[in-house]
Amino acid sequence: MTQELSPREVPTRFRTILADPPWDHQQRGLKGAEQHYRLMSLERIKQMPVADLAEENSHLWLWCTNGSLRDAYDVAESWGFIPRAPLTWVKFRLGLGSHLRHSTEHLLFCTRGTAPVRFKSQPTWFNAPVQEHSRKPAEQFAVIERISAGPYLELFARRRPPSNGDWSVWGWEIESDISIPGFPVPSDIQQERR
Template sequence: MTDTSSSRVAPTRFRTILADPPWDHQQQGLKGAERHYRLMSLDRIKAMPVSDLAEDDAHLWLWVTNASLRDGYDVAEAWGFTPRSVLTWVKFRLGLGTYLRNSTEHLLFCTRGKAPVRFKSQPTWLNAPVQEHSRKPDEQYAVIERVSAGPYLELFARRQPPSSHDWFVWGNEVDADIQVPGYWVPSDEHNQRERR
């Protein structure tokens, strides 16, 4: 896997992976996200070769909504990780919800192998402002970098991480640094045209 957007060369495997999948909640009667981006079925998300992208000793940080919390555990396990703890983003703003008004999202912390935790005093909550639809707080990067070692990969990235650490990205709103076999993003198509 090589970098397609700059002179940096992406590693083939990463010690820490952050993912924010485009969960398809339409079967649960929840709508709205499809107006902002393409959704993926649970089976398609689980089938991603994330295990091949991770080092033997690695961390996974997986964003889930209240509606996808159970699915998140299944995805982590399908990707070869064991869920260990939940970091809850407290938004202090009422959201939508079928039963209760959602004002939280969760970041599942998962491990594989013997990857040590570098900082053991991280609480299980994060308070950060809400921005545009689906954008996760920039504060997530500082938390992840305190707890987990790099190199870092963000899957389904929407922008370059605001960090000076070794982050690489893959997503349909950024120039991807890697390719995920069987999954494409628009920048892949653009880069293939550029190479011709």
């Protein structure tokens, strides 16, 4: 006799949120990302009800490029978090740039309330190889899980996290575990049709 597994219960609020917004840099003359995925304006990103998804005492990890670093601080604050420090991903190759060759991206660590940091020896940088456009390194999940407690939510996910941690996902390119009012994704539309 086989035992039926019940579906995993998805939390409604999360202690740690990871977000990689599709920043629209076209107004700054930067192009290219729109060939890979839908972009969002800074105002639309700020309007996301992320504060409603976060526990009172929680962490936010917010990806940004060198060109969106200032915007990331504003987004974190509009979502109800206090930016604490950028964790810089040092890439193994030179990127493009109009002024300097970009070979870094940043994962801005932010807090809300009094969520404790579980590991206090993480440097503010890490090395990882570059893969296809916009794909973030798998190493991010180990770093986040070492520092921040779950349950975890990844916003703008493109694939399931390579982790055994308690991760839920939301995004345009993946079967999402949650819905965000006012921000429908394809899996929401599929649910409505069923």
